[in-house]
Amino acid sequence: MNYVIDKNDVLACLGHSDQPIDDKLEKLIDDTIALSYEYIKPLNVYGIFDIRLDNGKIYFTDIFEVKSEDLYKLLKYSKKAVLAAFTLGSEIEQNIKRFSYTEINKALVMDCCAAAAIESYADNVLNNISIELKNDSFNLTNRFSCGYGDFYLSHQSDIISALCAKKRIGLNCDDNNMLYPKKSMTAVIGITDNNINHKYYAGCENCAAKNICKYRKAGKTCAT
Amino acid sequence: MQLKEKLQNRELITLDGAMGTMLEASYNLSLGRPPEEVNILSPQTVTAVHEAYLKAGSDIILTNTFGASSAKLNKFGLNINEVIPAAVKAAKAASDRHDACVALDIGPLGQLLEPMGTLCFEDAYDLFKEQVILGVSSGVNLIYIETMSDLYEMRAALLAAKENSNLPVFATMSFDTHGRTFSGCDAASVAITLTALGADAIGVNCSLGPKEILPILKQISAHTHLPLIAKPNAGLPKIAGEKTVFDIKADEFAHDMTAFAQMGVCIVGGCCGTDPEFISLTKKQAQDAYVKRINPTAKSSVCSGSKTVFIDNVAVIGERINPTGKKALKQALINNDMGYILKQAAEQINAGADILDINVGIPDIDQRQTITRIIKAVQGITNTPLQIDSNDPEVIEAALRVYNGKAIVNSVTGEAHSLNTILPIIKKYGAAVVGLTLDEKGIPTTSQTRFEVAKKIIATSAKYGIPKEDVYIDCLVLTISADSASAVKTLQAIEKVSQKLGVKTLLGVSNISFGLPERKNINNTFLSMALKSGLNMPIVNPNAEGVMEIIYSYKALMGLDESCKNYISKFAGTANDKPSAWVIKQDESLEYLILNGIKDGVEAQVQKLLDTTDGLKIIDEYLIPVLDKVGFMYESGKIFLPQLISSSEAAKAAFDYLNKNIDKSGSQNDKNKQIILATVKGDVHDIGKNIVKVVLQNYGFEVIDLGYDTDIDLIVSTALNTGAKLVGLSALMTTTLKSMEQTITALYNGGYKGEVMVGGAVLDEDYAKKIKATYYAKNAQVAANIARGSLAKNI
Structure with missing residues (x-):
């Protein structure tokens, strides 16, 4: 299994802080986590791209360019970056929808299972890349997704087309920059020299995920 | 070349x-x-x-x-x-x-x-x-x-x-x-x-x-x-x-x-x-x-885009999306209440239906539009294959066009007109078809004549290029209260058709008991008999008592369920999981059950109260105060969302029981209880909207749920036609806020006089005001409070 659904992440996503949980809810969460594993069919595609930083802009070889202060800060020590896309597939999505008409609580918990799963899946895939790169004396920055800070959602489609993600993993992006299947994400990760350990977090105020972020719900941030 | x-x-x-x-x-x-x-x-x-x-x-x-x-x-x-x-x-x-x-x-x-x-x-x-x-x-x-x-x-x-x-x-x-x-x-x-x-x-x-x-x-x-x-x-x-x-x-x-x-x-x-x-x-x-391939043996099968059901022994067709004799479904079809219909679909699937029947046959609605909308919506939440139930060629064609997969069409008859208008549509869209064993002379009275009609249907289908594995024969059921030999005739016909013609059979089982008391006794016994006679596709209510029990038992008994695996996984341990009403302790009051989100026992407690208290008084003095308490606990962080929902569902069980058992004269279609909910056009997220729906229903509101990615025109026309006084709109994406704004504008330009509440992750109070919404509901509990205030004003 290249991802796990951590119950603590599911609870955080559900907005749990310190409320006591009875056996029935405990069982619902456990059962739904088990069921989610059946519906999730994860796929990923990534590539390593040369980047050039110039005058506030980041150029991904000659494929596309991004104007973003936050991404610039993330990549300031990098000459290469990983572009990656992850998806859990559409089956989990259809089942969440179905349960939302009969057992809304199960749908809600499953939605959070998917949120936890995609984070874990992305972390694990990147961890493997990071191990490979370490052998070549490189290091990775933290992962930065479209919508973080001033790295606008409109770049989803740039990443998808750079990776041919439509063809490779069936990931689509519509005119509203929404990803389909919905339980998916794209990310940029800077590659630095081994002796540099650079992380950069954009802060919540400008973040597109501000209102739906599981960390914020639990009173934390993605940086902690 | x-x-x-x-x-x-x-x-x-x-x-x-x-x-x-x-x-x-x-x-x-x-x-x-x-x-x-x-x-x-x-x-x-x-x-x-x-x-x-x-x-x-x-x-x-x-x-x-x-x-x-x-x-x-x-x-x-x-x-x-x-x-x-x-x-x-x-x-x-x-x-x-x-x-x-x-x-x-x-x-x-x-x-x-x-x-x-x-x-x-x-x-x-x-x-x-x-x-x-x-x-x-x-x-x-x-x-x-x-x-x-x-x-x-x-x-x-x-x-x-x-x-x-x-x-x-x-x-x-x-x-x-x-x-x-x-x-x-x-x-x-x-x-x-x-x-x-x-x-x-x-x-x-x-x-x-x-x-x-x-x-x-x-x-x-x-x-x-x-x-x-x-x-x-x-x-x-x-x-x-x-x-x-x-x-x-x-x-x-x-x-x-x-x-x-x-x-x-x-x-x-x-x-x-x-x-x-x-x-x-x-x-x-x-x-x-290169070696030329030998073609595989033809099999009877139906499918959606991602699931195939092979009709090799028994496949259950869920009958509940059929408005005949169902008031609530009729109303849902008229109101475009997709939420109600999707719930019927999902409940039957959860109970074990292999295929769902979809019938929208009521006058005064555009059946083509309605069935198209329902097929798309049902296929959005499930991959269970569907049976399109209509004898109107235009409705059948509209439905088959948008159906993803290979559907069943129910039905053609042995009448020349029916065969010649419907079979070409079946062939063109690649569906399976149900043949009813009746013709110009009506329903044959003997099993032999029904067998002859079946033969004719199969032969005519073949002429149109429809193979016999795609023709399912319905030998028809008439109630035994009118003709006591009717069950035997049907069973004989099924046996003959399946053995001599080698086709699969289908039957609307419950017609057998029409006009009799305690119909389930007759229905369930007849279902067992029909299965033994060779019935492949019973059209039944899979949620009715005893029905799925018979199906699972039949398969286990006939050696169709290896090592009784399916039977065991369905029924093992269930007897202990369902506490009966009498198990509920004396101190487990209605308040206790609702606060703890325990549905079982709620009905018994409500009945106990009903013995001494008026139904409306129970709502005012028991249910609403508990719900307010639950709402307060949620707002103050004492409970979190899944617990709010569990409590709401327990309360809903109480409301449902009261509705069934108290005099509701005058409460039907109460405009002051109706709320329209929809996720706006372009937005396919509806879990938030569905949470709001559950909580609103617990306060006794009648929610007309138009579903997701909802056409603006549909929201406006439903609001005007029902006369509802509150419309709730949901949007999860920044990009669909525009569509929310357009919906509100269209509502008021269209002459809607009521109020609008909006919600969704990316909204806030200021934005709600800017797009001319009356209220911003930051969560489901707030939505319920708004609804109570808004609709009370109108009384």
Whole structure:
């Protein structure tokens, strides 16, 4: 299994802080986590791209360019970056929808299972890349997704087309920059020299995920 | 080349290889520009690529039009009316010098179709139609639809090709490493649907190499008699910088391709990463290895885009989405209350229905529009195949057009008019059909005459090209309260039809007990008897007491459930999980049960209260105060969302029980209790809206749930027609806030006099004000408080 659904992440996503949980809810969460594993069919595609930083802009070889202060800060020590896309597939999505008409609580918990799963899946895939790169004396920055800070959602489609993600993993992006299947994400990760350990977090105020972020719900941030 | 003859004789046909890879090598395409532009800028380059493949031995070349839909081309300022003719011309310039065919290549539109995405089926059809018409008028010899991962999109393209040309149509889809397409379609459903819909050859292309595709083609091969196509990539792709490289070379590819020739795949070629060398080696080796395939045995089956149900023994058809005798469903159909209908669908599936019946037969609604909307919505939440239940050819056609998969149509009769109007539609859209054993003379009184009518239906279907495994016979049930021999006649007819005609049978079981008390006694006994007589598809309410118990038991008893596995997994331990009312302790008051979200026992407590207290008083003095307490606990963080919902569901059980048991005179269609809910157009997120619905229903509000991605017109017309005084709109995305604003404007411009509340993750109070919403509900509890205030004002 290249991802796990951590119950603590599911609870955080559900907005749990310190409320006591009875056996029935405990069982619902456990059962739904088990069921989610059946519906999730994860796929990923990534590539390593040369980047050039110039005058506030980041150029991904000659494929596309991004104007973003936050991404610039993330990549300031990098000459290469990983572009990656992850998806859990559409089956989990259809089942969440179905349960939302009969057992809304199960749908809600499953939605959070998917949120936890995609984070874990992305972390694990990147961890493997990071191990490979370490052998070549490189290091990775933290992962930065479209919508973080001033790295606008409109770049989803740039990443998808750079990776041919439509063809490779069936990931689509519509005119509203929404990803389909919905339980998916794209990310940029800077590659630095081994002796540099650079992380950069954009802060919540400008973040597109501000209102739906599981960390914020639990009173934390993605940086902690 | 005589393509049709070659196909008929199953001769080996060689396709070409990659176009994009070749163009990149020979033409300096400006970055970000589509390859289709080369057809205009440098047609000789395109012709040279085709020429190279023809020299390598390709019998069919595909035009450079993979992405040539006007939706895609317009984005680059290109005109489809120039691109497609230029592409065909470039291909013909090469093919004219060889004995080869030119195929119009059609790829995916690049936008996701409903229900997962927002592009509607009809719009997708129109885009494909435009390509087909241009291809045909430019002189292609066949149409090749490829790289589809959504069977629904493939259906749109295939229909467009069949309806706008007389050319052969090849159809191939792409699968991932999990053995399904990216949108979840399985090989069996793909094969069954495309075969039924009339493709001329089907198979797999792109995304994987020959080795990975082989097991998928084997599965497809088990479910179709059509010629098969294998057109894999040059192995698995790796992204190296901005370049994609593939991991196998031409000789290895050609070697791997012999496995396809050995299993009888008669159309071979290459996709991404292949070149003329791959094709020429493949052709040589495949020719040596090729063995003609033996067609698989035909099976009775129906499917959705991602699930096939084989009718080998018993398949349960859920009957609840049929308004006959169901007041609440009728009202939901009139109000467009999709939430109610989806709940009926999901509950039957959870209970074990294999197929769902969809019947919208009430007067005063546009049945075509309604059934189209319901089929799309139900297919959005489940992959259970559907049965379209109507005898109106227009309704049947509208439904089949948008259905993803192979449906059942219920029904034709033995009357000439019925057979001649409905069977052509069944054939065209590739459905299975139910034949009712009645004719111009009415329902035959003997089993022998019903058997004769069945024979006639099967024979006429065959004349229309519908094989007998796709005809299911309904031997009809009349109530035994009118004719005590009626059950025996039906059972005899079933036995005869299934044994002598070798077709599958179907039956609406519960009609047997009409007019009798305690109908379930008769229904359940008759169901067991009918199954033993050979009934394959009982149309029943799977949620009714005893029904699924009989089905599971029957399968276990008849040796259809190996080691009773399904029976055990369904029933083991269930007896202890359901505490009966008497188990509930004395101190477990209604308040205790609701606060702790315990549904079991709620009804017993409400009944106990009803013995001494008036129903309305129970609502005012027991339920509402508890709900307020729950709401307060949620707002103050003492409980969290799943607990709020559990409590709400327990409270709803109390309301439902009260509604059933107290005098509701005057409360029907109470405008002050009605709330319309919808997720706005363009937005397919509806979990938040559904949470709000549950909480509102607990306060006794009647929610008309229009579903997700809701047309603005539908929201306006429902608001005006029902006279509801509160509309709740949900949007999760920044981008669909615009659509929310347009909906509010349309409501008020349309003459709506009520109030509007809005909610969703990206909204806030200020924005709600800006788009002229009356209220902003930051969560479900706040929505309930707003609803109580808003609707109380109106009384």
